[in-house]
Every structure is written in structure tokens, then in C-alpha cells.
Amino acid sequence: xxxxxxxxxxEDERHFQEMLDTVFKAEGFETVSAFNGVDGVRxxxxxxxxxxxxxxxxxxxxxxxxxxxxxxxxNLSDTPIIILTNLEESQNIEKVISSGAKMYLVKANYTLDxxxxxxxxxxxxxxxxxxxx
Amino acid sequence: MIGHLNLIKDCRNYKVRLWQCPQFLFLIMGLFIIISxxxxxxxxxxxxxxxxxxxxxxxxxxILFVISYIVVYSFEQIVxxxxxxxxxxNIMSHELRxxxxxxxxxxxxxxxxxxxxxxxxxxxAVLEEKNEEMIKLSNKLLEIDQIEGNGxxxxxxxxxxxxxxxxxxKEQDGFAYIKDITLVKNAPKDSLFVIADERKIKDVLGxxxxxxxxxxxxxxxxxxxxxxVPGFVKCSISDSGIGISSNDSKKVFxxxxxxxxxxxxxxxxxxxxxxxxxxxxxxxxxKIGFESVEGRGSxxxxxxxxxxxxxx
Numbered sequence: 512x513x514x515x516x517x518x519x520x521x522e523d524e525r526h527f528q529e530m531l532d533t534v535f536k537a538e539g540f541e542t543v544s545a546f547n548g549v550d551g552v553r554x555x556x557x558x559x560x561x562x563x564x565x566x567x568x569x570x571x572x573x574x575x576x577x578x579x580x581x582x583x584x585x586n587l588s589d590t591p592i593i594i595l596t597n598l599e600e601s602q603n604i605e606k607v608i609s610s611g612a613k614m615y616l617v618k619a620n621y622t623l624d625x626x627x628x629x630x631x632x633x634x635x636x637x638x639x640x641x642x643x644x
Numbered sequence: 645m646i647g648h649l650n651l652i653k654d655c656r657n658y659k660v661r662l663w664q665c666p667q668f669l670f671l672i673m674g675l676f677i678i679i680s681x682x683x684x685x686x687x688x689x690x691x692x693x694x695x696x697x698x699x700x701x702x703x704x705x706x707i708l709f710v711i712s713y714i715v716v717y718s719f720e721q722i723v724x725x726x727x728x729x730x731x732x733x734n735i736m737s738h739e740l741r742x743x744x745x746x747x748x749x750x751x752x753x754x755x756x757x758x759x760x761x762x763x764x765x766x767x768x769a770v771l772e773e774k775n776e777e778m779i780k781l782s783n784k785l786l787e788i789d790q791i792e793g794n795g796x797x798x799x800x801x802x803x804x805x806x807x808x809x810x811x812x813x814k815e816q817d818g819f820a821y822i823k824d825i826t827l828v829k830n831a832p833k834d835s836l837f838v839i840a841d842e843r844k845i846k847d848v849l850g851x852x853x854x855x856x857x858x859x860x861x862x863x864x865x866x867x868x869x870x871x872x873v874p875g876f877v878k879c880s881i882s883d884s885g886i887g888i889s890s891n892d893s894k895k896v897f898x899x900x901x902x903x904x905x906x907x908x909x910x911x912x913x914x915x916x917x918x919x920x921x922x923x924x925x926x927x928x929x930x931k932i933g934f935e936s937v938e939g940r941g942s943x944x945x946x947x948x949x950x951x952x953x954x955x956x
Contacts, residue, residue, distance in 0.1 A: 524742070524746075525822070526746050526750075526770055526774075527745075527746060527749070530746075530749045530750065530753055533753060533757075534753060534756065537756075537757075568738075570861070597738050597741035597742050597745060598738055599734060599737065599738070602734075617741070618741065618742075618745035618749070619741040619744050619745035619748065622748060622749065622752040623749050623752045623753060623756070624752060624756070
């Protein structure tokens with residue numbers, strides 16, 4: 512499989528953060544975490560993760576601004592972002608997807624297993640795109 | 645007469661004031677139109693000058709205009725409250741989803757990892773905490789319903805405010821530790837006794853201290869002071885947090901968030917805690933308020949009636 516895939520979580524709730532960390536480490540990922548939007552953007556620049564999981568309700572900088580900043584950064588604009596939140600999908604999904612996020616997942620509707628599967632899918636699709644391009 | 649009695653009952657059911665109640669306004673309008681027609685007829689019989697009749701019609705039209713304005717205003721209020729309700733449902737569903745999804749993930753993790761003995765204990769603790777969070781949330785919802793309906797049911801007793809503060813500080817210790825906040829208590833040596841519903845006051849204190857910790861962005865102190873003021877005991881909670889902008893300060897004690905979405909608040913919270921706190925303190929015969937400088941911090945305070953009996 513080669514190098515470990517690196518995943519960045521931008522999530523301010525400690526429990527969610529810890530559970531994501533546990534499950535993705537068990538799946539063989541390298542994990543890094545940020546507890547607010549400002550740190551999230553900074554860590555994305557420093558750590559260059561393969562994929563980013565971000566909440567929308569975040570201290571200091573909300574998820575919408577995080578997506579915009581990451582997508583406007585030429586070094587990070589290709590990094591897939593999955594939004595993982597409990598905010599109602601219908602009101603935000605369009606805004607999030609048009610800003611460049613890959614997926615909008617409502618935490619309450621997915622188990623950790625589902626989320627792992629979605630992340631793996633996204634990375635695979637991404638590799639294919641790169642190979643084709 | 646019976647119709648009139650039903651009218652008051654209807655208006656009470658709608659939870660609006662009498663002058664905002666559609667049935668009442670309709671009745672007034674009807675009566676007014678009948679009186680207008682009759683009086684115009686009589687005035688026109690006795691005064692032949694068209695100016696007087698014209699003036700009278702003008703006055704009557706003016707009054708009708710005012711009543712119509714009240715009808716439109718009431719309708720507007722209904723629309724605003726319906727919008728606020730839907731925003732509230734939106735916020736509440738987010739608040740419910742949060743502990744529910746944490747429980748879902750934790751259960752999923754337990755199934756995955758199959759922990760044994762010691763390992764499962766912290767995982768169960770998360771489930772317990774999230775379960776408690778949901779219970780508190782449902783209690784808050786019921787309290788809101790009580791406040792809006794027949795009023796809060798309080799069970800006042802005499803108790804030491806200082807002791808309750810100690811209990812709440814112990815409960816909040818963990819949260820303060822995570823946020824690198826030191827909780828400091830300033831209270832006189834002699835216990836000050838107050839008359840209020842002990843459990844509800846504990847909720848209020850819990851909420852105010854939780855807020856003070858939550859909105860402190862950097863390392864600092866949260867200071868809880870208790871002092872005697874004439875006839876009352878005053879409790880203040882000061883933080884060096886983000887503070888409240890003058891724009892938001894008017895909305896602090898109102899029930900629902902309006903204009904701004906949850907995202908822009910950048911932290912979780914229903915926005916009902918302070919609304920409930922205000923209702924509890926005021927129903928207990930006290931006052932609640934705050935002073936705040938944006939970027940410097942806030943001090944929330946409340947007063948409760950001093951119990952003279954036990955504090956002699």
C-alpha cells in the first residue's frame with residue numbers, strides 16, 4: 512500500500528475528535544487534529560494531509576471559511592474536504608459543495624464504519640483522477 | 645356574555661394579549677362599525693353642515709385605520725414568532741443530534757474494538773455523559789414550555805448560596821481544567837442564606853459558570869463572588885472571555901437566536917439557557933443582568949432574596 516495516508520480532523524468537540532482519531536489510527540491512517548478553524552487552516556498548510564474532515568460549527572473560524580481558504584490556496588486546492596457536522600443538510604449542502612467540499616455527512620446519520628468507508632472511497636477516487644490526468 | 649368569556653379563553657389559548665387577539669379585534673371592529681353607522685345617521689340628522697359630517701367620517705376612518713394597523717401588527721408578530729420557532733427547532737435538532745451521534749459513534753467503537761475490563765470504562769463514561777446531556781436538554785425544553793404557559797413551578801426553600809456554588813464548582817472542575825481555566829470563589833465567611841428553588845438555582849449557576857468557561861478563549865480565571873446587598877444576596881460570575889458586543893447585548897436574555905445562524909456563533913449552545921435563567925431568577929423575586937466589554941470579558945450577576953431568619 513505504500514505510504515500511510517494522512518488525515519486532518521478539524522473538530523472542536525473532544526469526544527468526536529478522540530473517536531475519529533481512534534478509528535482512523537486503527538485503519539492505518541496517520542492522524543492530525545485541530546480544535547478550531549484557524550488552527551485547522553494552519554495545520555493543513557503545515558501537514559499537507561491527503562484528506563481533511565471538518566466540522567462547520569468551529570471556534571475562531573467557521574467551516575465555510577475554512578473550505579474557502581483551503582480551496583483558494585494553490586498548494587491545498589486539490590486536497591479533498593469532507594464536511595462532518597450535525598447541522599441540517601438541506602440548508603448548507605449546496606453552499607458547502609459549491610465551495611469545493613467533496614461530501615456533506617451528517618454525524619448522526621453515519622457510523623464511524625460508514626465514515627471510514629467514505630474516506631477510503633474518496634481517496635481511491637482521487638488517486639484514479641490523478642492517474643488518469 | 646358567554647361569547648365574551650369564550651373570547652378571553654380563546655385569547656389565553658393563543659398566548660397573546662387581548663388587544664392582539666384576532667377574535668377580540670374582530671368584535672371591536674364590528675361594534676365600532678355599527679356605532680359609526682348609527683352615530684353618523686344621528687349626527688347627520690341634527691347637523692346639516694357637510695363639514696361636520698365630513699369631519700366625523702374623517703375621525704371614524706382614522707380610528708378604523710388604527711384598529712387595522714393593530715391587526716396587521718398582530719399578524720406580523722405571529723409571522724415573527726413562527727420564524728423564531730422554526731429557527732428554534734433547527735437549533736434544537738442540532739443540539740439533540742450532537743449527543744445522539746456521539747453515543748452512536750461510541751457504541752460503534754465498542755462493537756469494533758470489543759474492549760474488555762478496564763478499557764470499556766472511559767467509553768461507558770462518554771455514553772453516560774452524553775445521556776445526561778440529553779436529559780438536561782429535555783428538562784430545558786419542558787421549562788421553556790412552563791415559562792410560556794402557566795409559569796415555572798418553583799419549590800422555594802432556604803439554603804446557603806455558597807454551598808451550592810461549591811457543588812457547581814466541583815461539577816465544572818473538569819471542563820475548566822480542559823480549557824485551562826482556574827475557578828476562584830470569593831465569599832464572606834458567614835454563609836448567606838437565600839430563599840429560592842435550590843435545584844433550579846443550581847441549574848442557573850451551572851449554566852452561568854459553564855458559559856464563563858466556554859467563552860474564555862485563553863488561559864485565565866473565572867471568579868465567582870457572593871456578597872450581601874440590602875435585602876438580597878448578589879452572586880457575580882466574571883470571566884476574561886470574548887465578551888458580548890453591544891449589538892448582541894440586547895439579545896442575551898431573549899429566547900431564540902435570530903438573524904444569525906449557529907455557525908456564526910462558533911460554539912454549541914441552544915441560546916435558551918440564559919432565557920431560562922432569567923425566568924427562574926425573576927420568578928424567585930431576584931434580578932439578573934450583566935456587564936461586558938467586547939474582547940475583555942463579561943460579568944453576569946443575579947440577586948436572590950436574603951433569608952433573614954437563618955442569617956441572624
